[in-house]
Structures are given as structure tokens and as C-alpha cells.
Amino acid sequence: MYGFEYHKPSSLDEAAKLLADNEEASLIAGGHTLLPTMKQRLAAPSAIVDLGGIADLKGIREEGGNIVVGAITTHDAVAGSDVVQAKIPAMARLAGGIGDPQVRNRGTIGGSIANNDPAADYPAGLVGLGAIVRTNKREIPADDFFVALFETALEEGEIVKEVSFPVPEKAGYAKFHNPASRYAIVGVFVSRGPQGVRVAVTGAGPCVFRVKEMEDALSGNWSADALKGITVPEDELNADLHASAEYRAHLVGVMARRAVQAATA
Amino acid sequence: MPTVTMTVNGQQVSRDVEPRTLLVQFLREELGLTGTHVGCDTSQCGACVVHVDGTSVKACTALAMQADGSEVTTIEGLANNGELHPMQAAFKEHHGLQCGFCTPGMVMSAVDLLKRNPDPDEDTIRHWLEGNICRCTGYHNIVKAIQHAAKEMRG
Known part of the structure; x- marks a missing residue:
């Protein structure tokens, strides 16, 4: 892995500014895709902006009949969430079937969808429920978010904040x-x-x-x-x-x- | 170089590190805690499993900087005053290892399982161990050891 600068902002605005100031910067949440990619030198960001210090990005809540999951919420937290298990048990099972327990303890929903691996589970969950991805700039329906192989609608400097899931029958x-x-x-x-x-x-x-x-x-x-x-x-x-x-x-x-x-x- | 500070096995440690230092490198090379192994280095095999703030993670796929301010427990931190943790004792008793390379990760992973589920059945144990690869034992005695430790720890 090549060297990089490390930053740990405490707010989304600060993270966005760091991204804007460092053209070759990457965001990191759980790091379970980025770090292996960096080890293989397929990615060599000049700076890493760690979202782990932004408390607003973590957690699951009910809001207007929807389930809202913060971007850095781990797969384990989604799988074990009482509210997800009660309202969208299929989503709890999806999250509980990603990788293995240690991967689920680190990997996050925001990291998964921003990467848009063609074999990842969450893209099916988001599109299959008609979820909305909220970023620091706008709201993007899941149908428009996943664009192509490893490609999303996210623009330069745009950061996934949370995902809002409608509760299905x-x-x-x-x-x-x-x-x-x-x-x-x-x-x-x-x-x-x-x-x-x-x-x-x-x-x-x-x-x-x-x-x-x-x-x-x-x-x-x-x-x-x-x-x-x-x-x-x-x-x-x-x-x-x-x-x-x-x-x-x-x-x-x-x-x-x-x-x-x-x-x- | 930035400074990283964390509590490892109950002791606060602080070091200046390159940001690219992995947690497992930090533990092994900076702190000399070589009980945590590097197997695949790709988050598949589980030889490097440690606990960060109480949950099991693969230390090969985390930056030391990401654990800044955290409580980390490694295999060296499980025994209490020279007395093996019940999970370690059960692995010894039930011969849950042959070469021993995967053992620290197996034990740390299994301890996390019992924290969540003190009485797991065999299926649950085998499912939980998806992220820990052993090429010697066929898992049979590992599963037995974990079942035994669960019983011991329930009292």
C-alpha cells in the first residue's frame, strides 16, 4: 500500500471540504473494499478521509413511516436492529448474509453502495425496495443511483449521508x-x-x-x-x-x- | 507522522505511525504482540481477528489510525493472571488445533460469538466461523471446544 495523508473530520461539511481540497482523496468507512484495493495498488489515494468520527452518519431510525439507515451503519447493526427486523425483516436477513461476522462488524451500507460492486447485496435491497439515497447535496432514488459497473450517480465531492427505505407490505x-x-x-x-x-x-x-x-x-x-x-x-x-x-x-x-x-x- | 493512541489489553499505548500502518502491523511490529497472525492479508482467513471496542474484527483490514481511541483486545489479553480464558482452555482440552496458526483468530472470534449468544447450537457455531479458515482440523474439534467453553462460561 502506498502512503497517504489521514484525516478524521467530525462533521460532514468538514469531510466535504477535505475532499474538495484533496483531489486524489478517498473516503473510508469500514474500509473492507478500499483497503484490500489499496493493498493491491489498484487504488492509491493521496489522502484518506475517515468518516468514522461523524456521529450523524451512524444509526437507524424511523422517520415518517420509513426506515432511515446512516451511511456508516455496519451490516451487523442493520442485521441486529430491532426496528429493521420488525419492519423489513428481508433487509435484516440481507445484511446478516453479507461476508462473515467480522466483515459485517466493519463493512457499512454507505461504503457498499458507493462502491457498487456488481455482486454486492445492498444494491438489490435498495432497488428492490425503491429506497432513496440522501447525500450531502441531494436525494437520489435508488433506480438512478446505481449507474454501471462500479459506477454510481455520486458526483465529485458528494458523500452518502443515509438511505431511506419505505416499509414494504x-x-x-x-x-x-x-x-x-x-x-x-x-x-x-x-x-x-x-x-x-x-x-x-x-x-x-x-x-x-x-x-x-x-x-x-x-x-x-x-x-x-x-x-x-x-x-x-x-x-x-x-x-x-x-x-x-x-x-x-x-x-x-x-x-x-x-x-x-x-x-x- | 501522526500519533495513534489506544488501549491494548488494558494498557494505554501511544506511537507515531505512518497512516498506512495496518492495525495488525501495529500490534505485531510496534507492540510485539505476535499472537495475532497474518494469514491471507485479504480479510478472508480470520487469523488476525482481534476485538476492537468489544467486537471481533480482522486486524489486517483496518488502519491503526481507525482504532485511535479504541479498546483493543488481542489473544495475549484473554488470559487472566496466567490462567487461561475458558475458551483457550477448551481449545486445549478438546484439541481444537493442530498447527495452531488459525487458533488466535478462532479463539477471538468464538469469544465474540459467546458474548452475543451464550448457548449457540452447532449450526450457529459453524455458520459464525465462516470468516475463520482452518486447514488442519476439519473444524470438528474447534466446534466441540466452543460448545464446551459455552457450557463452562454459562456456569
């Missing part, structure tokens, strides 16, 4: 995980609620995507059977040593049906 998540990394080979999040019916797929393509045909089918008949025969085209799906595009396309159907079966109120 029903939601479920099913993931076929890579047994070594626990990342999703395919993960599907389904929900029915204030944002209508949503089916969001992670792991299969370069970026999280929705499957409209499945959403339409589930809108008419919320059951795993309604998804029978619906396939996704494999042309744009990922293929690697873990799974071919054809296999991933197959898994999208299987995971979507399991997610509906797992869906709880």
Missing part, C-alpha cells in the same frame, strides 16, 4: 452465494409496497437491474408460480469461473421464486 431476498467470498453469484430482492412490486437482481449483470416482466407477473399474482417460465436474456450477464451467463440467467429465475417464497410481511 412484503419483501424477500434470496441469494446464491459464492462459497468463498459470500458475494452474490445471483441475488434477487422482491417487494410489494408503496413503490409497487419490485424485482431487483444483483450479481448476475454488471450492475443491479429490475425485471419488469417478473414485476408485472407478481403484480397480478403474488406467488412463486407466477414467475414460472419468465426468463432473462443472458447476453448481457456476467460470465466468469464461478458461473456462466447461461447459468446466472437460470439462477435469476430460481432466486426470484425463492425470494417470493421467503417474503414475509
Whole structure:
């Protein structure tokens, strides 16, 4: 890992200023993507701005019927949260299935979504529920936030502050995980609620995507059977040593049906 | 170089470090606490697990600076006046190790599990150990050791 300056601001404004003053700066929260990337010298920021000292970014609260999760809230905190377990149990299970216990003790929701790894779990959760990402500058609907492979709508100097989740009537998540990394080979999040019916797929393509045909089918008949025969085209799906595009396309159907079966109120 | 201050195994320590110093490097190379091991160095294997403010983390994937002001416990901090922690004693009793390389991380991880769940079943233990890799034992005696320690610690 190359050397860098280290800063630990105590407010979001101060963090934004540090980012603006250091062109090659990176934000760090849990560091479970950034530090391995830096060790491989795939990233070499001139400065690290540690968000760990900004108390406002941590925690889970209910606000106007939504569940709001601060950017540096760990996966473990989301998985173990009483309010998340009560209101969106599928989200608690999603968070509890990321990585391993020690990764969940450090990794954060903000870090995960800002990185937008194609195999990460949270992008499916956010798009699958129609969440809103709040930054230090604006609000971005999840559908617009995840743009492409490792690319988000975040602009230079923009920092994720929190994520607001609408509470669904029903939601479920099913993931076929890579047994070594626990990342999703395919993960599907389904929900029915204030944002209508949503089916969001992670792991299969370069970026999280929705499957409209499945959403339409589930809108008419919320059951795993309604998804029978619906396939996704494999042309744009990922293929690697873990799974071919054809296999991933197959898994999208299987995971979507399991997610509906797992869906709880 | 910035100064990092933390409490390690009950003692406050302060050192000037390069910001890129990993927590595990700080513990091993600055403090000489070599019980915490570096295995994969990619947050997969769990040989470097220590407790930071009471929860288990992989010390290879944290900067020492991120632990500034924290309470850190390493494997060296578990025994009390020369008496093994019940988890250490259980690993010894049940032969929960062969080469011993993964053992400090296994023990620290298992102690965190019992803090959360004093009476875990076998499935829960095996699931919890997803982030700790052992290439000798097949995990069988590790799981037995943790079950035994849980019983001992419940009293």
C-alpha cells in the first residue's frame, strides 16, 4: 500500500471540504473494499478521509413511516436492529448474509453502495425496495443511483449521508452465494409496497437491474408460480469461473421464486 | 507522522505511525504482540481477528489510525493472571488445533460469538466461523471446544 495523508473530520461539511481540497482523496468507512484495493495498488489515494468520527452518519431510525439507515451503519447493526427486523425483516436477513461476522462488524451500507460492486447485496435491497439515497447535496432514488459497473450517480465531492427505505407490505431476498467470498453469484430482492412490486437482481449483470416482466407477473399474482417460465436474456450477464451467463440467467429465475417464497410481511 | 493512541489489553499505548500502518502491523511490529497472525492479508482467513471496542474484527483490514481511541483486545489479553480464558482452555482440552496458526483468530472470534449468544447450537457455531479458515482440523474439534467453553462460561 502506498502512503497517504489521514484525516478524521467530525462533521460532514468538514469531510466535504477535505475532499474538495484533496483531489486524489478517498473516503473510508469500514474500509473492507478500499483497503484490500489499496493493498493491491489498484487504488492509491493521496489522502484518506475517515468518516468514522461523524456521529450523524451512524444509526437507524424511523422517520415518517420509513426506515432511515446512516451511511456508516455496519451490516451487523442493520442485521441486529430491532426496528429493521420488525419492519423489513428481508433487509435484516440481507445484511446478516453479507461476508462473515467480522466483515459485517466493519463493512457499512454507505461504503457498499458507493462502491457498487456488481455482486454486492445492498444494491438489490435498495432497488428492490425503491429506497432513496440522501447525500450531502441531494436525494437520489435508488433506480438512478446505481449507474454501471462500479459506477454510481455520486458526483465529485458528494458523500452518502443515509438511505431511506419505505416499509414494504412484503419483501424477500434470496441469494446464491459464492462459497468463498459470500458475494452474490445471483441475488434477487422482491417487494410489494408503496413503490409497487419490485424485482431487483444483483450479481448476475454488471450492475443491479429490475425485471419488469417478473414485476408485472407478481403484480397480478403474488406467488412463486407466477414467475414460472419468465426468463432473462443472458447476453448481457456476467460470465466468469464461478458461473456462466447461461447459468446466472437460470439462477435469476430460481432466486426470484425463492425470494417470493421467503417474503414475509 | 501522526500519533495513534489506544488501549491494548488494558494498557494505554501511544506511537507515531505512518497512516498506512495496518492495525495488525501495529500490534505485531510496534507492540510485539505476535499472537495475532497474518494469514491471507485479504480479510478472508480470520487469523488476525482481534476485538476492537468489544467486537471481533480482522486486524489486517483496518488502519491503526481507525482504532485511535479504541479498546483493543488481542489473544495475549484473554488470559487472566496466567490462567487461561475458558475458551483457550477448551481449545486445549478438546484439541481444537493442530498447527495452531488459525487458533488466535478462532479463539477471538468464538469469544465474540459467546458474548452475543451464550448457548449457540452447532449450526450457529459453524455458520459464525465462516470468516475463520482452518486447514488442519476439519473444524470438528474447534466446534466441540466452543460448545464446551459455552457450557463452562454459562456456569
